[in-house]
Each structure stands twice: as C-alpha cells, then as structure tokens.
Amino acid sequence: MIRLEKLSREFQVGNQVVHALDEVDLEIKENEYISIMGVSGSGKSTLLNILGLLDTPTSGDYILSGINTSKMDDDEMAGIRSTKIGFIFQSFHLIPRLTAFENVEMPMILSGINPTERKMKASSALEKVGLTDRSDHKPEQLSGGQRQRAAIARSIVMEPDVLLADEPTGNLDTTSGKEVVKLIEELNLSGLTLIMVTHDREMGDRSNRLIELRDGKIINDQSNN
Amino acid sequence: MLLIATSIGVMAVILLTAVGEGARDYITGEFRSLGTNLLIVIPGRNETSGGGGPIDLAGLSPRPLTIEDAQSLSQIDDIRRIAPVVMGEAPAEYDGLERSAPIIGTTPEFLSIRQWEMESGSFLPGVSMRYSPPVCAIGKEIKEELFGDDSALGEWMRLGDRRCRVAGVIAEEGRAVGIDVQKIVIIPVALGTALFNRDSLFRIIVDVENSSRMDQTRQSILSIIKRRHQDKEDITVIKQDTVLQSFDNIFNVLTMALGSIASISLFVAGILIMNVMLVAVSQRQAEIGLLKAIGAKNKQINNLFVVEAIMLSGSGAIMGLIFGHTITYILKISFPTFNFLPPMWASYVSLFVALISGVMFGLLPARRAARLDPVEALSGNK
Numbered sequence: 327m328i329r330l331e332k333l334s335r336e337f338q339v340g341n342q343v344v345h346a347l348d349e350v351d352l353e354i355k356e357n358e359y360i361s362i363m364g365v366s367g368s369g370k371s372t373l374l375n376i377l378g379l380l381d382t383p384t385s386g387d388y389i390l391s392g393i394n395t396s397k398m399d400d401d402e403m404a405g406i407r408s409t410k411i412g413f414i415f416q417s418f419h420l421i422p423r424l425t426a427f428e429n430v431e432m433p434m435i436l437s438g439i440n441p442t443e444r445k446m447k448a449s450s451a452l453e454k455v456g457l458t459d460r461s462d463h464k465p466e467q468l469s470g471g472q473r474q475r476a477a478i479a480r481s482i483v484m485e486p487d488v489l490l491a492d493e494p495t496g497n498l499d500t501t502s503g504k505e506v507v508k509l510i511e512e513l514n515l516s517g518l519t520l521i522m523v524t525h526d527r528e529m530g531d532r533s534n535r536l537i538e539l540r541d542g543k544i545i546n547d548q549s550n551n
Numbered sequence: 552m553l554l555i556a557t558s559i560g561v562m563a564v565i566l567l568t569a570v571g572e573g574a575r576d577y578i579t580g581e582f583r584s585l586g587t588n589l590l591i592v593i594p595g596r597n598e599t600s601g602g603g604g605p606i607d608l609a610g611l612s613p614r615p616l617t618i619e620d621a622q623s624l625s626q627i628d629d630i631r632r633i634a635p636v637v638m639g640e641a642p643a644e645y646d647g648l649e650r651s652a653p654i655i656g657t658t659p660e661f662l663s664i665r666q667w668e669m670e671s672g673s674f675l676p677g678v679s680m681r682y683s684p685p686v687c688a689i690g691k692e693i694k695e696e697l698f699g700d701d702s703a704l705g706e707w708m709r710l711g712d713r714r715c716r717v718a719g720v721i722a723e724e725g726r727a728v729g730i731d732v733q734k735i736v737i738i739p740v741a742l743g744t745a746l747f748n749r750d751s752l753f754r755i756i757v758d759v760e761n762s763s764r765m766d767q768t769r770q771s772i773l774s775i776i777k778r779r780h781q782d783k784e785d786i787t788v789i790k791q792d793t794v795l796q797s798f799d800n801i802f803n804v805l806t807m808a809l810g811s812i813a814s815i816s817l818f819v820a821g822i823l824i825m826n827v828m829l830v831a832v833s834q835r836q837a838e839i840g841l842l843k844a845i846g847a848k849n850k851q852i853n854n855l856f857v858v859e860a861i862m863l864s865g866s867g868a869i870m871g872l873i874f875g876h877t878i879t880y881i882l883k884i885s886f887p888t889f890n891f892l893p894p895m896w897a898s899y900v901s902l903f904v905a906l907i908s909g910v911m912f913g914l915l916p917a918r919r920a921a922r923l924d925p926v927e928a929l930s931g932n933k
C-alpha cells in the first residue's frame with residue numbers, strides 16, 4: 327500500500343546541504359507492524375513526516391494506495407491526512423483548552439461530520455483506549471499515559487488505514503509506556519498498518535519488521551518472527 | 552487591552568456623532584416636525600436692495616405686518632392654511648398661583664401646521680383671524696403647575712390684564728420657535744396683539760397646497776403685501792425647508808467629520824488586533840501544526856483566525872456600543888436642554904468599521920498561520 331522510490335529529502339542549512347533521507351526505496355504492505363530505529367539525526371522523523379504527508383520529498387516518489395502523492399496540492403494532502411492517516415506524537419499535542427472528548431472530536435469537526443455521529447464516534451474511541459471516565463478532563467488534569475491514550479483515540483477516530491507514531495513512549499515512564507504500546511499493538515491486530523519510530527531495542531524487537539536508518543539510508547530491514 | 556482599544560474607538564464615534572447630531576437637533580429643532588411646504592413671512596427686509604432694515608425678530612419693523620395683511624393672503628388659491636403668529640410673555644395666574652409663561656397668539660391652523668396633538672379638549676375653538684373669543688390652549692407643564700391634577704378644561708385663567716378660558720391641553724413635548732411647548736399658552740391672535748399692545752405680527756406661516764407652486768406663491772405674497780404697504784417691499788418670505796436644509800447640511804458635514812475622526816481610532820485598534828493575532832499565531836504554532844496533521848485544510852486554519860479576529864473586534868465594538876450609549880444617556884439626563892442623539896448610522900458604521908478592521912488586520916496573521924509548515928510548527932521552534 328505504500329511504496330517509496332528513490333525518495334530523498336534535503337535540507338539547506340547555511341550553505342550546506344543535509345541529506346535527511348537519501349534515495350530511500352521502501353515497500354510497506356497493509357497491516358504491517360514496522361519499527362523504525364536509528365541514531366539521532368538518522369532521518370527517522372523526516373521519513374515519518376513524509377509518510378504522513380506533513381512534509382514533501384525533494385526528489386523521488388511516494389505512492390500511497392496506488393496514487394503518486396507528488397502531484398497532490400495542499401488540500402488533497404490535508405484530505406488524505408484527515409481520512410487515511412493517524413498521527414501519534416511524542417509530546418501528545420493535545421489542545422490544552424479543550425477536554426479529552428473535544429480533542430477527540432477535533433478531526434471530525436474539521437472534516438464536517440455531524441454532531442450526533444461525532445459524539446458517538448468520540449465516545450467509542452475513548453472507550454477503546456479506556457478513557458471513558460476521563461472524557462471531560464482537560465489535558466493538564468490527565469497523566470502522561472492518559473494524555474497519550476487520548477491522543478491515540480483522536481488518531482483513530484477517523485478510522486485511518488495507517489497509524490504513524492513518532493516515539494510515542496518517549497515522554498512516558500516504563501509502565502504507562504508499556505500500556506500505550508500494548509494499545510497500539512491491539513490496534514494493529516485489528517487491521518491498522520502501524521509504523522512506529524522508537525529508540526527502544528526491546529520494542530523494536532516486538533514488531534514484525536525492523537527498519538534501521540543511518541545518515542538517511544536504510545542500512546537494515548529485517549523481519550522478526 | 553485590545554477590547555478596550557476597540558471599544559474606545561466605537562464609543563468615540565458614538566459620543567462625537569451624538570454631540571454633532573444633538574447640536575443639529577438643537578438648532579433645527581424649531582423647524583423640525585413642520586411640513587415641507589411652508590413659507591414664512593417675516594416683517595422687515597434682509598436684502599439691501601429694498602432699503603429696509605435687517606429682520607427684526609421682535610416684529611418691530613418700521614412698517615408692521617398686520618392681521619389684515621395675513622387675511623389678504625387668503626386670496627391666493629395655492630395657499631391651504633395661514634397661521635399668523637404673535638409672541639410674547641405674560642404672567643399666567645389661576646387660583647392664586649402665578650407663573651410667567653411664553654405666549655403665542657395664533658389661529659387654529661397653527662395646530663395642523665405644527666402637527667401637534669391635543670391631550671384633551673380642543674385647540675382654539677371658534678377662533679379665526681377675525682374672531683377672538685377668550686379661549687386658550689396650554690402646555691402640559693403649565694397645566695400641571697397651575698392646575699395640578701385637577702382638570703383645567705373650562706377654567707378661567709388670567710393672562711396679564713386679560714382673561715381666557717382653557718379649552719385644551721397640548722400633548723406635544725418638543726420645542727417650537729425655541730420655546731418649550733410644555734410651558735406655552737396659546738391664545739387667539741387678536742387677543743395676542745391686544746395683550747402685548749403690539750400692532751405687528753411676529754411672522755405669518757403659510758402652508759402651500761402644492762410644493763411645485765412654492766416660488767409662484769412666494770411671488771404672489773410679496774406682491775400682495777407690497778401693494779398693501781404703499782409699494783414698499785418690506786417683508787421677507789423664506790422657504791422653511793431651505794433654512795432647514797442648509798442647517799442640516801452643515802451639521803451633517805460636522806457630524807460626519809467628527810465620526811470619521813473617531814473612526815481613525817478604530818483603525819488604530821485594528822492594528823492592535825493584528826499584533827495580538829500575530830502573537831497568538833506564534834504562540835499557538837504547535838496547535839496549528841497539530842490541526843494540519845489531523846487534516847485541517849489551509850482555508851480552515853485561515854478562517855479560524857479570521858473568525859477569532861472578528862470576534863475580538865466584535866466584542867470590543869459591542870462593549871463600545873454599550874458604553875457609548877450609556878454615556879450619552881447619562882449626558883442626556885444631566886443636560887436635558889441639549890438633546891444628545893447618537894444617530895443610528897453611527898452605531899452601524901462603527902460596528903461595521905470595527906468588524907472590517909478586524910477582518911483586514913486579522914487576515915495577515917491568519918494567512919501566516921495557514922502557510923505554516925506543519926513539521927516546523929509541530930516541533931514548535933522559531
């Protein structure tokens with residue numbers, strides 16, 4: 327469902343060009359569970375951003391469900407992000423003024439889903455992550471793990487095909503980190519394609535496929551079984 | 552801070568235009584509520600060609616304008632109504648209570664020309680230019696002062712050395728020829744000239760049937776009176792709506808000028824809004840990035856910030872409207888003689904200008920928000 331062909335992303339820093347991604351070829355099938363690892367600065371986040379259409383490659387092609395994304399305009403990309411892709415961030419990125427419930431509603435508000443359906447879907451997403459009793463809490467009233475679970479509820483509420491997670495446990499203690507990973511893995515089992523950036527070797531080993539980056543290149547791509 | 556800036560702008564617009572409108576109202580007040588087809592005949596000549604003196608508002612010109620002069624005008628077919636007017640002041644007394652009252656001597660036509668309503672009784676029954684039975688109509692305040700809660704109708708009151716029977720109470724509360732109608736006593740015109748021992752009328756008000764015949768009628772009046780005054784053109788005939796018009800124009804310009812000065816402050820407020828919005832955009836970068844990540848289109852982000860700017864300026868404007876109207880209301884109570892009238896258009900215009908400046912100055916920050924690169928915005932640097 328995802329294919330990258332000679333995909334590069336360069337950044338101009340001063341008069342120096344940084345190759346954050348360097349001619350990457352990659353194929354990802356539906357319902358895979360992939361971990362991306364590598365030292366800091368190896369290009370993991372850049373890759374994830376491009377997969378999530380938040381960033382565009384300098385050269386090469388990104389084909390998503392058979393459609394070449396390089397020809398898309400901003401609105402089309404926003405549409406794909408809205409319906410096909412769910413993001414989970416290291417720092418949660420919940421809107422502090424809104425309750426957990428309202429945060430989960432947000433993607434549906436943006437895509438114009440009517441309030442009745444919205445309420446229904448938001449409650450069922452919160453139920454899936456086990457936060458029903460915290461629906462009315464503001465992010466500051468939630469623990470780190472609970473915040474990340476609210477963010478996960480938000481990422482799956484539009485029923486995306488792909489879940490992209492950039493170090494989802496990076497800001498969490500070990501116990502709540504494990505809970506969050508378990509939750510994400512369950513989502514993968516129920517059909518979502520999961521691509522997760524992690525620094526944690528143990529977590530990398532839990533995935534079905536481990537991709538290792540260095541200096542913008544894939545240096546290792548192995549299946550675990 | 553921002554709200555205050557906008558609200559001060561709106562408030563300034565309302566206050567300044569209220570003062571302007573109030574001034575206009577004060578000046579043109581006596582002409583207000585008159586029909587537009589009126590000609591006013593004043594004794595004296597205000598053009599040098601005739602060789603007469605300036606208008607003498609007291610009616611003491613060398614040659615008096617008499618009740619007979621007024622009667623002679625009825626031969627002009629285009630005239631619908633004629634109301635001769637004498638004015639003066641005299642003590643009004645009833646049952647031991649005495650008040651000094653402004654007095655107008657006229658005929659029943661005066662009521663319909665001024666478009667007054669009666670609260671009770673009738674205006675000068677049986678009175679014409681020729682007949683002057685001793686009746687009078689009085690304003691609400693003088694009625695209250697002399698008669699209290701008792702009915703005044705049919706009672707005899709004394710005016711100077713004359714007596715008259717109260718036939719009616721006038722409902723009107725405004726002003727006429729600079730006098731508060733509520734304090735006024737109206738008597739038959741001939742009784743007036745006798746009471747003030749004066750042979751000249753203050754003026755003659757003429758209601759013309761057809762507004763297209765104003766100029767011809769004016770000429771007819773001039774020639775008839777000239778004939779009666781040994782061929783001397785010693786009166787002035789003015790069209791009341793030209794007087795009203797010129798006053799109106801002057802004050803409209805004044806009010807507009809005051810209003811536009813005040814509007815400038817709204818634009819200053821607009822610039823403040825822009826600054827606040829720019830700060831908001833940079834403070835909320837991460838949020839904007841997140842919205843983009845979960846599928847917000849650029850247009851949606853843009854609209855979000857524009858709406859926020861409009862809401863900011865709108866709530867400031869509404870605060871300003873409330874303050875402005877409250878203050879004019881307080882001024883109105885404190886200075887009842889000067890009528891502060893915040894014009895409707897000032898409220899609309901200032902609200903409109905505030906919202907427009909909200910949109911205009913909100914657009915730039917909104918566009919900046921919409922164009923943010925989601926990755927950078929999410930990482931929260933810059």
Ligand SMILES: Nc1ncnc2c1ncn2[C@@H]1O[C@H](COP(=O)(O)OP(=O)(O)OP(=O)(O)O)[C@@H](O)[C@H]1O
Pocket residue numbers: 337338339344345346364365366367368369370371372373
């Ligand atoms: N906006 C940018 N401007 C310039 N250089 C950038 C930018 N974003 C990323 N880079 C560079 O691209 C390279 C890859 O960055 P990336 O964020 O993908 O690394 P990462 O693998 O996610 O690292 P970490 O584990 O620290 O998160 C780095 O060398 C980084 O300095």
Ligand SMILES: [Mg+2]
Pocket residue numbers: 370371372
């Ligand atoms: Mg990273």
